[in-house]
Amino acid sequence: xxxxxxxxxxxxxxxxxxxxxxxxxxxxxxxxxxxxxxxxxxxxxxxxxxxxxxxxxxxxxxxxxxxxxxxxxxxxxxxxxxxxxxxxxxxxxxxxxxxxxxxxxxxxxxxxxxxxxxxxxxxxxxxxxxxxxxxxxxxxxxxxxxxxxxxxxxxxxxxxxxxxxxxxxxxxxxxxxxxxxxxxxxxxxxxxxxxxxxxxxxxxxxxxxxxxxxxxxxxxxxxxxxxxxxxxxxxxxxxxxxxxxxxxxxxxxxxxxxxxxxxxxxxxxxxxxxxxxxxxxxxxxxxxxxxxxxxxxxxxxxxxxxxxxxxxxxxxxxxxxxxxxxxxxxxxxxxxxxxxxxxxxx
Amino acid sequence: xxxxxxxxxxxxxxxxxxxxxxxxxxxxxxxxxxxxxxxxxxxxxxxxxxxxxxxxxxxxxxxxxxxxxxxxxxxxxxxxxxxxxxxxxxxxxxxxxxxxxxxxxxxxxxxxxxxxxxxxxxxxxxxxxxxxxxxxxxxxxxxxxxxxxxxxxxxxxxxxxxxxxxxxxxxxxxxxxxxxxxxxxxxxxxxxxxxxxxxxxxxxxxxxxxxxxxxxxxxxxxxxxxxxxxxxxxxxxxxxxxxxxxxxxxxxxxxxxxxxxxxxxxxxxxxxxxxxxxxxxxxxxxxxxxxxxxxxxxxxxxxxxxxxxxxxxxxxxxxxxxxxxxxxxxxxxxxxxxxxxxxxxxxxxxxxxxxxxxxxxxxxxxxxxxxxxxxxxxxxxxxxxxxxxxxxxxxxxxxxxxxxxxxxxxxxxxxxxxxxxxxxxxxxxxxxxxxxxxxxxxxxxxxxxxxxxxxxxxxxxxxxxxxxxxxxxxxxxxxxxxxxxxxxxxxxxxxxxxxxxxxxxxxxxxxxxxxxxxxxxxxxxxxxxx
Numbered sequence: 001x002x003x004x005x006x007x008x009x010x011x012x013x014x015x016x017x018x019x020x021x022x023x024x025x026x027x028x029x030x031x032x033x034x035x036x037x038x039x040x041x042x043x044x045x046x047x048x049x050x051x052x053x054x055x056x057x058x059x060x061x062x063x064x065x066x067x068x069x070x071x072x073x074x075x076x077x078x079x080x081x082x083x084x085x086x087x088x089x090x091x092x093x094x095x096x097x098x099x100x101x102x103x104x105x106x107x108x109x110x111x112x113x114x115x116x117x118x119x120x121x122x123x124x125x126x127x128x129x130x131x132x133x134x135x136x137x138x139x140x141x142x143x144x145x146x147x148x149x150x151x152x153x154x155x156x157x158x159x160x161x162x163x164x165x166x167x168x169x170x171x172x173x174x175x176x177x178x179x180x181x182x183x184x185x186x187x188x189x190x191x192x193x194x195x196x197x198x199x200x201x202x203x204x205x206x207x208x209x210x211x212x213x214x215x216x217x218x219x220x221x222x223x224x225x226x227x228x229x230x231x232x233x234x235x236x237x238x239x240x241x242x243x244x245x246x247x248x249x250x251x252x253x254x255x256x257x258x259x260x261x262x263x264x265x266x267x268x269x270x271x272x273x274x275x276x277x278x279x280x281x282x283x284x285x286x287x288x289x290x291x292x293x294x295x296x297x298x299x300x301x302x303x304x305x306x307x308x309x310x311x312x313x314x315x316x317x318x319x320x321x322x323x324x325x326x327x328x329x330x331x332x333x334x335x336x337x338x339x340x341x342x343x344x345x346x
Numbered sequence: 347x348x349x350x351x352x353x354x355x356x357x358x359x360x361x362x363x364x365x366x367x368x369x370x371x372x373x374x375x376x377x378x379x380x381x382x383x384x385x386x387x388x389x390x391x392x393x394x395x396x397x398x399x400x401x402x403x404x405x406x407x408x409x410x411x412x413x414x415x416x417x418x419x420x421x422x423x424x425x426x427x428x429x430x431x432x433x434x435x436x437x438x439x440x441x442x443x444x445x446x447x448x449x450x451x452x453x454x455x456x457x458x459x460x461x462x463x464x465x466x467x468x469x470x471x472x473x474x475x476x477x478x479x480x481x482x483x484x485x486x487x488x489x490x491x492x493x494x495x496x497x498x499x500x501x502x503x504x505x506x507x508x509x510x511x512x513x514x515x516x517x518x519x520x521x522x523x524x525x526x527x528x529x530x531x532x533x534x535x536x537x538x539x540x541x542x543x544x545x546x547x548x549x550x551x552x553x554x555x556x557x558x559x560x561x562x563x564x565x566x567x568x569x570x571x572x573x574x575x576x577x578x579x580x581x582x583x584x585x586x587x588x589x590x591x592x593x594x595x596x597x598x599x600x601x602x603x604x605x606x607x608x609x610x611x612x613x614x615x616x617x618x619x620x621x622x623x624x625x626x627x628x629x630x631x632x633x634x635x636x637x638x639x640x641x642x643x644x645x646x647x648x649x650x651x652x653x654x655x656x657x658x659x660x661x662x663x664x665x666x667x668x669x670x671x672x673x674x675x676x677x678x679x680x681x682x683x684x685x686x687x688x689x690x691x692x693x694x695x696x697x698x699x700x701x702x703x704x705x706x707x708x709x710x711x712x713x714x715x716x717x718x719x720x721x722x723x724x725x726x727x728x729x730x731x732x733x734x735x736x737x738x739x740x741x742x743x744x745x746x747x748x749x750x751x752x753x754x755x756x757x758x759x760x761x762x763x764x765x766x767x768x769x770x771x772x773x774x775x776x777x778x779x780x781x782x783x784x785x786x787x788x789x790x791x792x793x794x795x796x797x798x799x800x801x802x803x804x805x806x807x808x809x810x811x812x813x814x815x816x817x818x819x820x821x822x823x824x825x826x827x828x829x830x831x832x833x834x835x836x837x838x839x840x841x842x843x844x845x846x847x848x849x850x851x852x853x854x855x856x857x858x859x860x861x862x863x864x865x866x867x868x869x870x871x872x873x874x875x876x
Binding site: 004015018163 | 352809850853854858859862864
């Protein structure tokens with residue numbers, strides 16, 4: 001028996017190491033091309049002392065800058081955003097975050113209510129793969145999988161990415177054992193400008209009622225926040241498309257009113273906060289660039305301090321020591337990005 | 347119950363762990379339960395059909411067996427008092443009763459198979475006749491679900507019934523054990539068609555964990571997955587493109603399709619059987635081999651003795667021989683010899699039985715004319731080569747080529763090409779299209795498609811072709827090595843780190859180069875549909 005164990009144990013160790021290495025090698029790194037896939041994982045490296053948590057899709061991670069919120073208001077916040085983050089994914093990301101910290105306010109972008117069910121495997125993976133293992137991740141997988149997907153592919157990502165061996169690039173080797181941050185506390189920095197020239201005509205929908213599935217998760221999110229003593233705030237980004245229908249707005253309004261939830265619709269507030277669609281968007285009105293994001297951050301930051309009881313920590317050394325280096329890096333990145341953009345134009 | 351689904355692989359792992367964890371006397375019962383659970387998961391309604399077949403066969407076989415026992419006891423008891431004539435009369439009486447139960451069970455078992463598998467084919471042909479000769483409304487097709495593996499388990503039960511009837515062995519008294527023989531899950535989906543006297547040797551035995559046996563089984567499973575996932579399912583991508591629009595791919599493309607299908611079918615079917623035998627082997631159960639390096643056959647007859655062997659021997663034992671020696675055939679033979687002369691007359695019953703066997707083989711593969719034509723085409727080639735065999739002998743004697751390597755290679759390649767061409771009836775599933783495409787090889791001259799990049803437009807890239815080439819070469823090398831000794835035995839002789847590295851490397855190849863998961867259509871094993 002001892003002899004058998006002497007053979008089997010090292011064999012199992014070698015097999016596990018080989019498979020773990022291959023899995024790490026084959027998993028997409030999202031470092032240079034589609035960086036949205038690396039956002040969720042970054043949270044675990046941050047200091048867990050956030051008063052405000054932003055949740056949602058690109059309408060959050062491209063529109064709110066936590067570094068700006070700190071710099072201007074001393075607010076400690078984080079954006080747990082990811083591309084096409086569906087509401088059930090936001091809910092499980094909230095559950096996941098609550099394992100590490102309990103923020104005072106959760107700001108949720110309600111655009112994802114438009115999605116009635118699981119839609120796209122690529123986006124699922126970009127949100128879920130980066131989550132650490134917990135019941136929240138497992139439940140997020142179960143809630144998000146499309147018909148063609150299999151939960152085991154999430155448990156062992158090598159099963160999903162096994163064919164990537166023929167398309168590996170230097171990025172896969174460079175970031176095999178470490179990853180660089182791609183955001184600033186969840187904010188995706190873009191300084192380029194592409195003004196709005198044309199707003200696509202909204203399509204007529206067969207049904208304007210939000211589906212039961214996303215509404216179920218909105219209830220769960222509200223109930224979880226209530227249970228944990230967290231204030232839930234709804235926002236709608238000032239994106240000009242996809243179109244935000246009046247019928248949708250009415251449903252969110254009604255829900256917010258029913259449960260006494262503050263709701264900021266930045267489409268309506270755009271003028272008040274000074275959004276200029278010729279300078280504040282990098283893709284003709286869908287997402288804000290740095291200029292637009294800082295205007296939005298300025299507005300919501302003031303509201304968080306004044307109306308939602310969030311504290312200014314700029315005199316608290318424990319916070320300052322964490323945030324100052326981040327802001328410095330953020331500013332440096334802005335300078336570099338602006339210089340790069342200028343170089344592109346020349 | 348797809349062998350390539352994660353669920354199946356996990357289920358097999360769980361079965362294996364439990365099988366060796368429970369008291370040995372419960373092992374076969376657990377296997378029966380596991381088989382039924384897995385079969386139920388493939389299709390809840392399937393259980394109804396397999397249960398009917400199992401119950402009817404069990405009861406009738408028991409009755410036939412008990413009549414045999416009664417007969418033996420009676421004859422022994424009355425040995426002194428019965429004269430020869432009385433014994434004969436008594437035996438005939440018993441046989442008559444037994445025949446009643448045999449035919450009763452065959453009627454139910456084969457009736458289910460024929461009813462489920464062939465009703466719509468019959469309707470299709472009747473409709474063809476009706477619409478061509480009258481204005482009558484065609485008959486509506488029936489919405490029939492075909493239970494997984496019905497052809498395989500029906501043939502197994504028929505073989506069992508006939509063997510019990512012929513007193514080859516006694517019927518199984520334990521219903522559970524018999525149900526396990528019919529429904530043993532690894533071989534349910536694509537065979538092989540096991541014989542009761544073979545499978546029962548190890549199926550009900552108590553097995554203690556033996557590391558060598560289990561690891562040999564796992565190695566066989568891995569080899570099966572390599573064939574299926576790395577080769578068969580990859581080749582399938584190109585093959586599907588060629589078959590989706592035959593008119594766009596004439597000439598050399600037909601030849602490429604022939605080769606693709608030869609590789610895919612071999613890797614798919616033998617891979618599936620490797621997995622089946624491997625799973626059984628991990629539990630110490632010996633399932634009959636179904637292939638014996640068929641692509642090394644030097645003629646079509648030899649090929650059929652080495653390809654899907656359990657089906658071939660089933661047709662020989664339960665169709666060819668019974669028909670050849672039936673009263674009708676003997677009478678026919680006598681008459682034919684009188685009318686056509688000794689030389690031709692003696693061939694008539696053999697030919698008729700052969701034609702019937704190949705017709706049945708064809709239709710067993712699928713309820714459509716392309717399979718029937720495929721079966722009969724095989725028959726024609728076999729009969730022609732049989733008739734030409736004196737000529738071959740003369741040729742071999744005259745030129746002394748029979749033992750020469752180049753001649754053997756020529757014969758092997760000739761057989762592969764011939765079988766590959768015949769198989770295209772199965773591939774296109776349309777007799778007219780197959781014939782047209784076959785002749786396009788001689789009328790459309792587009793051989794440059796092999797090197798002008800056209801092959802890369804079939805859904806396979808350069809890496810895919812390299813993997814296929816690597817896979818085919820590996821299978822060839824393994825087949826060559828296997829001629830003297832099992833490759834697993836050879837590997838076992840190597841130092842532990844080397845053999846561990848070999849199996850780990852194969853596992854990694856399957857894991858990384860296997861055509862499975864997102865981006866690949868999960869393809870069922872070809873023989874699942876039979």
